[in-house]
Amino acid sequence: MEIIQVSNLQKAYGENQVLRGIDFKAQAGEIIGVIGKNGAGKSTFLEILMTLKPYDNGNVLLFNKELTDLSTGQLEDTRKDISVVLQPTHFYKTLKVVELLKLFKAYYNSQVPIEQIITDFNLQPHRKKYFDKLSGGWKQIVSLAIAFLSEPKMLILDEPTTGLDPHMRNLLWTYITEYNKRTGGTVILTTHNMDEVELYCNKVMLLNEGINEVFDTIEGILSTGYKSINDFYLSKVSI
Numbered sequence: 125m126e127i128i129q130v131s132n133l134q135k136a137y138g139e140n141q142v143l144r145g146i147d148f149k150a151q152a153g154e155i156i157g158v159i160g161k162n163g164a165g166k167s168t169f170l171e172i173l174m175t176l177k178p179y180d181n182g183n184v185l186l187f188n189k190e191l192t193d194l195s196t197g198q199l200e201d202t203r204k205d206i207s208v209v210l211q212p213t214h215f216y217k218t219l220k221v222v223e224l225l226k227l228f229k230a231y232y233n234s235q236v237p238i239e240q241i242i243t244d245f246n247l248q249p250h251r252k253k254y255f256d257k258l259s260g261g262w263k264q265i266v267s268l269a270i271a272f273l274s275e276p277k278m279l280i281l282d283e284p285t286t287g288l289d290p291h292m293r294n295l296l297w298t299y300i301t302e303y304n305k306r307t308g309g310t311v312i313l314t315t316h317n318m319d320e321v322e323l324y325c326n327k328v329m330l331l332n333e334g335i336n337e338v339f340d341t342i343e344g345i346l347s348t349g350y351k352s353i354n355d356f357y358l359s360k361v362s363i
C-alpha cells in the first residue's frame with residue numbers, strides 16, 4: 125500500500141526556489157532516508173509531508189488523499205496517523221519526564237505501557253527529572269519516545285540522531301527497526317550520517333538542486349559501483 129505519493133512538488137521562499145519538482149513514493153513499512161547538503165531543502169520537504177507547510181505546485185497524497193483537497197477536519201484525521209518529533213517548548217518546563225509520557229499517552233489514547241517506553245529508551249535514571257533540566261541529547265530521546273507513543277502509521281524524523289552519543293544512536297535505530305517490523309509503520313527521516321542510511325534504510329532520496337536526483341534502494345545504488353553510500357554522496361554532491 126502506498127502511504128505517500130508526491131509528484132512534481134515545488135516550493136519557493138520568495139525568490140528562493142527550494143523544491144523544483146520532487147517525485148517521491150513511500151510504501152507501507154519502508155524506512156527511507158532523505159539526504160542532501162545543508163540547505164538542500166530536506167526539512168522543507170519533510171515539513172510539507174508533516175502537513176505543516178504549504179506548497180506552490182504539484183501533488184502530495186498522504187494515505188491516497190491529496191492534501192490540498194482536505195477539509196480542516198479531514199486534515200486533522202490524517203494527522204492522527206502521522207507522528208513527528210516535537211521540539212522542546214516552554215510548556216515542558218514544568219513537567220517531569222514520567223509526567224510528560226503519561227500526558228502524551230492520554231492525549232494519543234496510546235496502548236503502549238509507559239514502563240515499556242521508559243525501559244526501551246533507557247529513561248529509568250531520568251524519569252523524575254524535569255524535562256527542562258535534561259541534556260540536549262536526552263531531551264531528544266524523550267521527544268522521540270513521545271513520537272513513538274502514538275504508534276503512528278507514518279513517522280517523520282528530522283535528523284533524529286544528531287546530538288546523540290553512539291549508544292543512544294544504536295538504541296534509537298534498534299527501536300526504529302523493531303517498530304517498523306512490529307507495526308509495519310513507515311519511517312521517513314533526514315540525516316547527514318551516511319553509514320546510518322546504509323545500515324538501516326531501505327531506500328534513499330538524494331535531494332540536489334531542488335530535485336530528487338536519485339531515489340533508489342540501497343542495493344540499487346551500491347550495485348552501480350559505489351563502495352558505500354558515503355562514497356555515493358561524495359561523488360554526486362559538490363560542496
Ligand SMILES: Nc1ncnc2c1ncn2[C@@H]1O[C@H](COP(=O)(O)OP(=O)(O)OP(=O)(O)O)[C@@H](O)[C@H]1O
Binds near residue numbers: 142
Ligand atoms: N521559513 C523559511 N523562510 C525562508 N527561507 C527558508 C525558510 N525555511 C528554509 N528556508 C530556506 O530554504 C532552503 C532550504 O532549507 P531547509 O532547511 O529545507 O534545508 P535542509 O536541507 O534541511 O538543510 P540542513 O541540512 O542545513 O538542515 C535554505 O536556503 C533555507 O535558508
